[in-house]
Amino acid sequence: MDPNFDFTGYSPECIDAMKVLDYVVTGGNGTATVRTPPGQVGGGNVFNAICDAVNQGGEICNIETTITSFDAECEAEVIGTELVDLMDGEEPIELQLVQVTKSGSFDVSTTFDVCDSNGEPIPDLEGITVNGTIDLENTVCEAPVLMCCPNAEVGDTIDCSILEDSSTISPVGTRLDCSDDPGQNGLFITYLFTICQALQCSEEVKLEVMARPCRPRRPIIRPTQECIFEPMPNPCSRVFPTMHDNDNNGNW
Template sequence: MSKYKCLPDLQRECIDATKVFDYVLTSKQQCFENVAFTFSEDILGREIVVTSCQIAPTSTCIEISDQNNRPTIIVEIPDCPDVELEIVTLQKTIIINLTGQLIDVDNIATDFTATATVIFCPEEVLLCAPTGTLVDCVITDTSRCVVGSLTRMATSAPNVATGNVHVLACQSIQSYAPVKLEILAKICDPRSLISIPECEVNPFPQQCPSIFPPAH
Protein backbone atom coordinates (compact mmCIF):
# COMPACT_ATOMS: atom_id res chain seq x y z
CA MET A 1 0.00 0.00 0.00
CA SER A 2 1.27 3.48 -0.84
CA LYS A 3 2.83 5.36 2.06
CA TYR A 4 1.22 8.56 0.70
CA LYS A 5 -2.36 7.37 1.08
CA CYS A 6 -3.04 9.61 4.08
CA LEU A 7 -2.03 12.94 2.56
CA PRO A 8 -4.77 15.50 3.32
CA ASP A 9 -7.49 15.89 0.67
CA LEU A 10 -5.88 13.30 -1.63
CA GLN A 11 -6.89 9.73 -2.29
CA ARG A 12 -5.55 6.86 -4.35
CA GLU A 13 -7.07 6.69 -7.82
CA CYS A 14 -6.53 4.38 -10.81
CA ILE A 15 -6.78 6.17 -14.14
CA ASP A 16 -6.33 5.38 -17.81
CA ALA A 17 -3.47 7.37 -19.34
CA THR A 18 -1.22 7.47 -22.38
CA LYS A 19 2.43 6.79 -21.54
CA VAL A 20 5.02 8.29 -23.89
CA PHE A 21 7.99 5.94 -24.33
CA ASP A 22 10.02 8.18 -26.64
CA TYR A 23 9.63 11.54 -28.36
CA VAL A 24 11.80 13.21 -31.00
CA LEU A 25 11.64 16.09 -33.46
CA THR A 26 13.35 15.45 -36.79
CA SER A 27 13.47 16.86 -40.29
CA LYS A 28 13.95 15.32 -43.71
CA GLN A 29 14.48 17.11 -47.01
CA GLN A 30 14.21 15.80 -50.52
CA CYS A 31 14.13 17.23 -54.05
CA PHE A 32 11.45 15.94 -56.42
CA GLU A 33 11.79 16.33 -60.18
CA ASN A 34 9.02 16.83 -62.73
CA VAL A 35 6.24 17.07 -60.18
CA ALA A 36 2.85 17.48 -61.89
CA PHE A 37 0.72 20.32 -60.48
CA THR A 38 -3.00 20.47 -61.24
CA PHE A 39 -4.20 24.07 -61.56
CA SER A 40 -7.60 25.53 -60.78
CA GLU A 41 -7.51 27.45 -64.09
CA ASP A 42 -6.58 26.83 -67.72
CA ILE A 43 -2.91 27.81 -68.01
CA LEU A 44 -2.39 27.59 -71.77
CA GLY A 45 -1.06 30.86 -73.21
CA ARG A 46 -0.53 32.33 -69.74
CA GLU A 47 2.55 33.16 -67.70
CA ILE A 48 2.66 31.36 -64.34
CA VAL A 49 3.75 33.52 -61.38
CA VAL A 50 3.99 31.54 -58.13
CA THR A 51 3.69 33.62 -54.95
CA SER A 52 3.65 30.90 -52.28
CA CYS A 53 4.39 27.22 -51.76
CA GLN A 54 2.80 25.61 -48.70
CA ILE A 55 2.71 22.13 -47.15
CA ALA A 56 -0.93 21.14 -46.60
CA PRO A 57 -1.94 20.12 -43.04
CA THR A 58 -3.47 16.97 -44.55
CA SER A 59 0.02 15.63 -45.34
CA THR A 60 0.66 12.29 -43.63
CA CYS A 61 3.47 10.38 -41.98
CA ILE A 62 2.77 6.74 -41.10
CA GLU A 63 4.72 3.76 -39.81
CA ILE A 64 5.18 1.04 -42.43
CA SER A 65 7.31 -1.31 -40.32
CA ASP A 66 5.71 -4.27 -38.50
CA GLN A 67 4.55 -2.95 -35.12
CA ASN A 68 4.89 -6.42 -33.62
CA ASN A 69 8.30 -7.22 -35.07
CA ARG A 70 10.40 -4.07 -35.28
CA PRO A 71 14.15 -4.68 -35.75
CA THR A 72 16.22 -3.87 -32.66
CA ILE A 73 19.72 -2.53 -32.20
CA ILE A 74 21.96 -1.99 -29.18
CA VAL A 75 23.05 1.64 -28.93
CA GLU A 76 25.99 2.90 -26.90
CA ILE A 77 25.22 6.12 -25.03
CA PRO A 78 28.08 8.03 -23.34
CA ASP A 79 28.04 7.80 -19.53
CA CYS A 80 24.95 5.57 -19.63
CA PRO A 81 24.28 1.84 -19.92
CA ASP A 82 23.79 0.49 -23.42
CA VAL A 83 20.15 0.59 -24.50
CA GLU A 84 18.12 -1.52 -26.91
CA LEU A 85 16.14 0.58 -29.38
CA GLU A 86 13.78 -0.30 -32.19
CA ILE A 87 14.16 0.69 -35.85
CA VAL A 88 10.92 2.34 -36.99
CA THR A 89 10.31 2.85 -40.72
CA LEU A 90 8.18 5.83 -41.70
CA GLN A 91 6.56 6.85 -44.98
CA LYS A 92 5.64 10.49 -45.66
CA THR A 93 3.09 11.65 -48.23
CA ILE A 94 3.28 15.40 -48.71
CA ILE A 95 0.57 17.52 -50.33
CA ILE A 96 1.91 20.74 -51.85
CA ASN A 97 -0.30 23.78 -52.42
CA LEU A 98 0.74 26.63 -54.71
CA THR A 99 -0.91 30.03 -55.05
CA GLY A 100 -0.12 32.78 -57.52
CA GLN A 101 -1.32 34.51 -60.64
CA LEU A 102 -1.73 33.67 -64.31
CA ILE A 103 -0.86 36.55 -66.66
CA ASP A 104 -2.45 36.45 -70.12
CA VAL A 105 -1.33 38.19 -73.34
CA ASP A 106 -3.35 41.28 -72.42
CA ASN A 107 -1.50 41.48 -69.07
CA ILE A 108 -4.64 40.56 -67.15
CA ALA A 109 -3.89 38.64 -63.93
CA THR A 110 -6.03 35.79 -62.62
CA ASP A 111 -5.47 34.19 -59.21
CA PHE A 112 -4.87 30.45 -59.15
CA THR A 113 -4.30 27.54 -56.81
CA ALA A 114 -2.44 24.36 -57.75
CA THR A 115 -1.90 21.07 -55.95
CA ALA A 116 0.52 18.16 -56.20
CA THR A 117 1.38 15.13 -54.08
CA VAL A 118 4.89 13.77 -53.50
CA ILE A 119 6.00 10.68 -51.59
CA PHE A 120 9.26 10.65 -49.65
CA CYS A 121 11.65 7.73 -49.65
CA PRO A 122 11.05 5.54 -46.58
CA GLU A 123 12.92 6.79 -43.51
CA GLU A 124 14.29 4.85 -40.53
CA VAL A 125 14.27 6.32 -37.02
CA LEU A 126 15.63 4.83 -33.79
CA LEU A 127 13.05 4.92 -31.00
CA CYS A 128 12.26 3.26 -27.73
CA ALA A 129 9.27 1.45 -29.23
CA PRO A 130 8.95 -2.05 -27.74
CA THR A 131 6.22 -4.44 -28.85
CA GLY A 132 2.86 -3.12 -27.68
CA THR A 133 3.64 0.52 -28.41
CA LEU A 134 2.22 2.61 -31.21
CA VAL A 135 4.11 5.25 -33.20
CA ASP A 136 2.57 8.60 -34.03
CA CYS A 137 4.24 10.82 -36.65
CA VAL A 138 2.92 14.31 -37.42
CA ILE A 139 4.11 16.71 -40.12
CA THR A 140 4.46 20.05 -38.32
CA ASP A 141 3.55 23.50 -39.61
CA THR A 142 7.23 24.47 -39.73
CA SER A 143 7.63 22.37 -42.88
CA ARG A 144 8.22 24.29 -46.09
CA CYS A 145 8.70 23.92 -49.83
CA VAL A 146 10.28 25.75 -52.76
CA VAL A 147 9.18 25.26 -56.36
CA GLY A 148 11.24 26.00 -59.46
CA SER A 149 9.99 27.21 -62.82
CA LEU A 150 6.94 25.36 -64.12
CA THR A 151 6.57 23.90 -67.61
CA ARG A 152 3.15 23.55 -69.20
CA MET A 153 2.04 20.14 -70.35
CA ALA A 154 0.59 19.36 -73.79
CA THR A 155 -2.71 20.86 -74.88
CA SER A 156 -4.41 17.64 -73.81
CA ALA A 157 -3.82 18.74 -70.21
CA PRO A 158 -4.57 22.50 -70.24
CA ASN A 159 -4.46 22.81 -66.45
CA VAL A 160 -1.28 20.82 -65.65
CA ALA A 161 2.31 22.03 -65.35
CA THR A 162 5.43 20.29 -64.07
CA GLY A 163 8.43 21.51 -62.11
CA ASN A 164 11.06 20.61 -59.56
CA VAL A 165 10.19 20.98 -55.87
CA HIS A 166 12.39 20.99 -52.76
CA VAL A 167 10.53 19.92 -49.62
CA LEU A 168 11.69 20.19 -46.00
CA ALA A 169 9.42 18.00 -43.89
CA CYS A 170 9.57 18.66 -40.14
CA GLN A 171 8.06 15.89 -38.08
CA SER A 172 7.09 15.17 -34.50
CA ILE A 173 7.47 11.46 -33.69
CA GLN A 174 6.51 9.66 -30.50
CA SER A 175 5.98 6.11 -29.34
CA TYR A 176 3.21 5.52 -26.82
CA ALA A 177 0.88 2.99 -25.26
CA PRO A 178 -2.26 3.12 -23.10
CA VAL A 179 -1.53 2.27 -19.46
CA LYS A 180 -3.27 2.31 -16.08
CA LEU A 181 -1.70 4.48 -13.39
CA GLU A 182 -2.24 4.71 -9.65
CA ILE A 183 -2.07 8.33 -8.58
CA LEU A 184 -2.86 10.52 -5.62
CA ALA A 185 -5.60 12.90 -6.63
CA LYS A 186 -8.62 14.89 -5.62
CA ILE A 187 -11.83 15.04 -7.61
CA CYS A 188 -12.39 18.51 -9.08
CA ASP A 189 -15.60 20.24 -7.98
CA PRO A 190 -17.25 22.90 -10.14
CA ARG A 191 -16.69 26.49 -9.09
CA SER A 192 -19.53 28.83 -8.19
CA LEU A 193 -21.20 30.75 -10.97
CA ILE A 194 -20.30 34.40 -11.43
CA SER A 195 -23.49 36.34 -12.06
CA ILE A 196 -23.80 38.80 -14.91
CA PRO A 197 -25.06 42.16 -13.56
CA GLU A 198 -28.56 42.85 -14.86
CA CYS A 199 -28.19 46.60 -14.74
CA GLU A 200 -24.98 48.59 -14.58
CA VAL A 201 -24.84 51.54 -12.23
CA ASN A 202 -24.11 54.79 -14.02
CA PRO A 203 -21.12 56.31 -12.21
CA PHE A 204 -21.13 59.96 -11.24
CA PRO A 205 -18.68 62.20 -13.14
CA GLN A 206 -15.28 62.45 -11.49
CA GLN A 207 -15.08 65.35 -9.04
CA CYS A 208 -12.21 67.92 -9.13
CA PRO A 209 -11.54 68.16 -5.38
CA SER A 210 -8.46 70.36 -5.79
CA ILE A 211 -10.62 73.28 -6.95
CA PHE A 212 -14.18 72.47 -5.85
CA PRO A 213 -15.81 72.64 -3.39
CA PRO A 214 -13.78 75.63 -2.19
CA ALA A 215 -12.22 75.48 1.24
CA HIS A 216 -13.99 77.63 3.88
Protein backbone atom coordinates (compact mmCIF):
# COMPACT_ATOMS: atom_id res chain seq x y z
CA MET A 1 0.00 0.00 0.00
CA ASP A 2 1.17 3.51 -0.77
CA PRO A 3 2.50 4.98 2.53
CA ASN A 4 1.40 8.41 1.32
CA PHE A 5 -2.22 7.36 0.83
CA ASP A 6 -4.66 9.80 2.44
CA PHE A 7 -6.93 7.91 4.85
CA THR A 8 -9.06 10.93 5.60
CA GLY A 9 -12.66 9.78 5.97
CA TYR A 10 -11.65 6.10 6.29
CA SER A 11 -12.27 3.98 9.37
CA PRO A 12 -11.77 0.31 10.33
CA GLU A 13 -14.70 -1.81 9.16
CA CYS A 14 -15.51 -5.50 9.57
CA ILE A 15 -16.99 -7.09 6.45
CA ASP A 16 -18.07 -10.54 5.33
CA ALA A 17 -16.19 -11.83 2.30
CA MET A 18 -15.58 -15.06 0.39
CA LYS A 19 -11.92 -16.08 0.58
CA VAL A 20 -10.76 -18.22 -2.32
CA LEU A 21 -8.80 -21.12 -0.85
CA ASP A 22 -7.90 -22.75 -4.15
CA TYR A 23 -8.61 -22.09 -7.81
CA VAL A 24 -7.54 -24.19 -10.78
CA VAL A 25 -8.42 -24.56 -14.47
CA THR A 26 -8.47 -28.07 -15.89
CA GLY A 27 -9.95 -29.84 -18.89
CA GLY A 28 -11.40 -33.16 -19.88
CA ASN A 29 -10.66 -34.81 -23.21
CA GLY A 30 -13.13 -36.76 -25.27
CA THR A 31 -13.85 -38.25 -28.67
CA ALA A 32 -17.15 -38.56 -30.47
CA THR A 33 -18.36 -39.53 -33.92
CA VAL A 34 -21.26 -37.57 -35.40
CA ARG A 35 -23.36 -38.97 -38.25
CA THR A 36 -24.95 -36.63 -40.79
CA PRO A 37 -27.66 -38.26 -42.93
CA PRO A 38 -27.30 -37.90 -46.73
CA GLY A 39 -30.11 -35.36 -47.02
CA GLN A 40 -28.34 -33.01 -44.61
CA VAL A 41 -24.98 -33.07 -46.39
CA GLY A 42 -25.21 -30.01 -48.60
CA GLY A 43 -28.74 -30.81 -49.75
CA GLY A 44 -29.93 -32.13 -53.11
CA ASN A 45 -27.59 -34.63 -54.74
CA VAL A 46 -24.46 -33.33 -53.03
CA PHE A 47 -23.99 -36.50 -50.99
CA ASN A 48 -24.13 -38.69 -54.09
CA ALA A 49 -21.61 -36.41 -55.80
CA ILE A 50 -19.28 -36.76 -52.81
CA CYS A 51 -19.59 -40.54 -52.97
CA ASP A 52 -18.79 -40.52 -56.70
CA ALA A 53 -15.74 -38.31 -56.17
CA VAL A 54 -14.40 -40.46 -53.33
CA ASN A 55 -14.95 -43.66 -55.33
CA GLN A 56 -12.81 -42.10 -58.07
CA GLY A 57 -9.89 -41.54 -55.71
CA GLY A 58 -10.93 -38.24 -54.15
CA GLU A 59 -11.17 -37.45 -50.46
CA ILE A 60 -12.70 -35.04 -47.98
CA CYS A 61 -10.20 -32.25 -47.31
CA ASN A 62 -9.71 -28.81 -45.75
CA ILE A 63 -11.88 -29.65 -42.75
CA GLU A 64 -12.56 -26.89 -40.21
CA THR A 65 -14.74 -27.22 -37.12
CA THR A 66 -16.01 -24.73 -34.55
CA ILE A 67 -18.10 -25.06 -31.41
CA THR A 68 -21.21 -22.95 -31.98
CA SER A 69 -23.08 -23.28 -28.67
CA PHE A 70 -23.08 -25.01 -25.29
CA ASP A 71 -25.93 -26.50 -23.31
CA ALA A 72 -23.77 -28.16 -20.68
CA GLU A 73 -22.76 -28.01 -17.05
CA CYS A 74 -20.18 -29.60 -14.79
CA GLU A 75 -20.11 -30.89 -11.23
CA ALA A 76 -17.08 -31.41 -8.98
CA GLU A 77 -17.25 -33.73 -5.98
CA VAL A 78 -14.70 -34.55 -3.28
CA ILE A 79 -14.04 -38.29 -3.49
CA GLY A 80 -11.19 -38.59 -0.98
CA THR A 81 -7.96 -37.12 0.34
CA GLU A 82 -4.32 -37.64 -0.47
CA LEU A 83 -1.14 -36.76 1.41
CA VAL A 84 1.06 -34.84 -1.02
CA ASP A 85 4.70 -33.82 -0.71
CA LEU A 86 4.98 -30.40 -2.37
CA MET A 87 8.79 -30.63 -2.35
CA ASP A 88 8.98 -27.25 -0.58
CA GLY A 89 10.92 -28.42 2.47
CA GLU A 90 7.82 -28.65 4.65
CA GLU A 91 5.69 -31.54 5.82
CA PRO A 92 3.37 -33.23 3.31
CA ILE A 93 -0.04 -31.60 3.09
CA GLU A 94 -3.41 -33.31 2.92
CA LEU A 95 -5.25 -32.30 -0.23
CA GLN A 96 -8.73 -33.16 -1.44
CA LEU A 97 -9.18 -35.39 -4.48
CA VAL A 98 -11.89 -33.88 -6.68
CA GLN A 99 -13.71 -35.67 -9.49
CA VAL A 100 -15.35 -33.69 -12.28
CA THR A 101 -18.34 -34.93 -14.27
CA LYS A 102 -20.06 -33.20 -17.15
CA SER A 103 -23.56 -33.41 -18.57
CA GLY A 104 -25.43 -31.86 -21.44
CA SER A 105 -24.18 -31.29 -24.95
CA PHE A 106 -22.63 -28.81 -27.35
CA ASP A 107 -23.20 -28.02 -31.02
CA VAL A 108 -20.54 -28.06 -33.71
CA SER A 109 -20.36 -26.77 -37.28
CA THR A 110 -17.94 -28.31 -39.78
CA THR A 111 -17.01 -27.00 -43.21
CA PHE A 112 -15.05 -29.05 -45.75
CA ASP A 113 -14.12 -29.45 -49.39
CA VAL A 114 -13.95 -32.56 -51.53
CA CYS A 115 -10.60 -32.89 -53.33
CA ASP A 116 -9.88 -34.95 -56.42
CA SER A 117 -7.14 -37.57 -56.71
CA ASN A 118 -4.59 -34.78 -57.24
CA GLY A 119 -5.53 -33.05 -54.00
CA GLU A 120 -7.30 -30.14 -55.73
CA PRO A 121 -10.74 -29.00 -54.48
CA ILE A 122 -13.57 -29.91 -56.83
CA PRO A 123 -15.35 -26.62 -57.74
CA ASP A 124 -18.90 -27.85 -57.13
CA LEU A 125 -17.94 -29.54 -53.87
CA GLU A 126 -16.29 -26.71 -51.94
CA GLY A 127 -17.41 -25.10 -48.68
CA ILE A 128 -19.89 -27.82 -47.69
CA THR A 129 -21.19 -27.32 -44.14
CA VAL A 130 -22.68 -29.91 -41.80
CA ASN A 131 -23.91 -29.38 -38.24
CA GLY A 132 -24.13 -31.77 -35.35
CA THR A 133 -24.49 -32.19 -31.60
CA ILE A 134 -22.10 -33.97 -29.24
CA ASP A 135 -23.38 -35.46 -26.00
CA LEU A 136 -20.94 -35.02 -23.12
CA GLU A 137 -22.19 -37.85 -20.96
CA ASN A 138 -19.85 -40.85 -21.08
CA THR A 139 -17.68 -39.22 -23.76
CA VAL A 140 -15.27 -37.14 -21.63
CA CYS A 141 -12.36 -38.56 -19.65
CA GLU A 142 -11.77 -36.53 -16.49
CA ALA A 143 -8.69 -37.13 -14.32
CA PRO A 144 -9.19 -36.43 -10.59
CA VAL A 145 -7.82 -33.05 -9.48
CA LEU A 146 -5.93 -32.32 -6.25
CA MET A 147 -7.22 -29.20 -4.50
CA CYS A 148 -6.71 -27.49 -1.18
CA CYS A 149 -10.22 -27.41 0.29
CA PRO A 150 -9.54 -28.20 3.97
CA ASN A 151 -13.15 -27.94 5.15
CA ALA A 152 -14.59 -30.12 2.39
CA GLU A 153 -15.54 -33.68 3.20
CA VAL A 154 -16.08 -36.66 0.96
CA GLY A 155 -19.32 -36.11 -0.94
CA ASP A 156 -19.15 -32.31 -0.78
CA THR A 157 -19.31 -30.42 -4.08
CA ILE A 158 -16.86 -27.79 -5.30
CA ASP A 159 -17.81 -24.83 -7.50
CA CYS A 160 -17.39 -25.82 -11.14
CA SER A 161 -18.06 -23.79 -14.27
CA ILE A 162 -17.42 -24.68 -17.92
CA LEU A 163 -15.11 -22.32 -19.80
CA GLU A 164 -16.68 -22.20 -23.24
CA ASP A 165 -14.12 -19.89 -24.84
CA SER A 166 -11.20 -22.05 -23.70
CA SER A 167 -12.64 -25.31 -25.01
CA THR A 168 -11.34 -26.69 -28.31
CA ILE A 169 -12.33 -29.24 -30.92
CA SER A 170 -10.60 -30.82 -33.93
CA PRO A 171 -11.84 -33.26 -36.58
CA VAL A 172 -9.58 -36.32 -36.63
CA GLY A 173 -11.29 -38.60 -39.15
CA THR A 174 -14.09 -38.97 -41.67
CA ARG A 175 -15.97 -41.93 -43.11
CA LEU A 176 -18.54 -42.18 -45.87
CA ASP A 177 -21.25 -44.82 -45.98
CA CYS A 178 -22.73 -44.64 -49.48
CA SER A 179 -25.04 -47.62 -49.08
CA ASP A 180 -28.81 -47.49 -49.51
CA ASP A 181 -29.47 -48.27 -45.84
CA PRO A 182 -31.27 -45.14 -44.54
CA GLY A 183 -30.30 -45.92 -40.95
CA GLN A 184 -26.59 -46.42 -41.58
CA ASN A 185 -25.54 -44.33 -44.56
CA GLY A 186 -24.24 -40.79 -44.38
CA LEU A 187 -21.14 -38.83 -43.47
CA PHE A 188 -19.38 -39.75 -40.23
CA ILE A 189 -16.92 -37.29 -38.67
CA THR A 190 -14.88 -38.17 -35.58
CA TYR A 191 -13.85 -35.32 -33.28
CA LEU A 192 -11.27 -34.91 -30.55
CA PHE A 193 -12.22 -32.20 -28.08
CA THR A 194 -11.19 -30.66 -24.78
CA ILE A 195 -13.85 -29.09 -22.57
CA CYS A 196 -12.28 -26.83 -19.95
CA GLN A 197 -13.63 -25.94 -16.54
CA ALA A 198 -12.74 -23.70 -13.59
CA LEU A 199 -12.74 -25.27 -10.12
CA GLN A 200 -12.86 -23.16 -6.99
CA CYS A 201 -13.35 -23.75 -3.30
CA SER A 202 -14.07 -20.81 -1.01
CA GLU A 203 -14.76 -20.09 2.62
CA GLU A 204 -16.72 -17.25 4.15
CA VAL A 205 -14.50 -15.10 6.36
CA LYS A 206 -14.70 -11.80 8.24
CA LEU A 207 -12.12 -9.19 7.29
CA GLU A 208 -11.13 -5.95 8.97
CA VAL A 209 -10.45 -3.28 6.37
CA MET A 210 -9.99 0.45 6.19
CA ALA A 211 -12.99 1.73 4.30
CA ARG A 212 -15.40 4.58 3.80
CA PRO A 213 -18.90 4.70 2.32
CA CYS A 214 -18.92 4.51 -1.45
CA ARG A 215 -20.19 7.70 -3.00
CA PRO A 216 -22.16 7.69 -6.25
CA ARG A 217 -20.52 9.20 -9.30
CA ARG A 218 -21.84 12.31 -10.93
CA PRO A 219 -24.63 11.67 -13.45
CA ILE A 220 -23.78 11.83 -17.12
CA ILE A 221 -25.89 14.58 -18.64
CA ARG A 222 -27.41 13.53 -21.91
CA PRO A 223 -26.60 16.10 -24.63
CA THR A 224 -29.52 18.23 -25.75
CA GLN A 225 -30.40 17.86 -29.41
CA GLU A 226 -30.75 21.31 -30.89
CA CYS A 227 -33.41 22.02 -33.49
CA ILE A 228 -32.09 23.44 -36.73
CA PHE A 229 -33.95 26.45 -38.16
CA GLU A 230 -34.92 25.89 -41.76
CA PRO A 231 -34.58 29.14 -43.79
CA MET A 232 -37.62 30.34 -45.67
CA PRO A 233 -37.49 29.02 -49.24
CA ASN A 234 -37.12 31.73 -51.85
CA PRO A 235 -36.33 30.24 -55.25
CA CYS A 236 -37.30 33.47 -57.06
CA SER A 237 -34.92 35.74 -55.19
CA ARG A 238 -33.06 36.60 -58.38
CA VAL A 239 -36.17 38.06 -60.04
CA PHE A 240 -38.52 39.08 -57.24
CA PRO A 241 -38.61 41.27 -55.30
CA THR A 242 -36.14 43.54 -56.98
CA MET A 243 -34.91 47.05 -56.46
CA HIS A 244 -35.97 49.80 -58.96
CA ASP A 245 -33.46 52.17 -60.48
CA ASN A 246 -34.81 55.11 -58.52
CA ASP A 247 -34.91 53.25 -55.16
CA ASN A 248 -32.21 55.54 -53.92
CA ASN A 249 -34.81 58.28 -54.07
CA GLY A 250 -37.23 56.35 -51.96
CA ASN A 251 -39.58 55.61 -54.85
CA TRP A 252 -40.80 52.30 -56.24
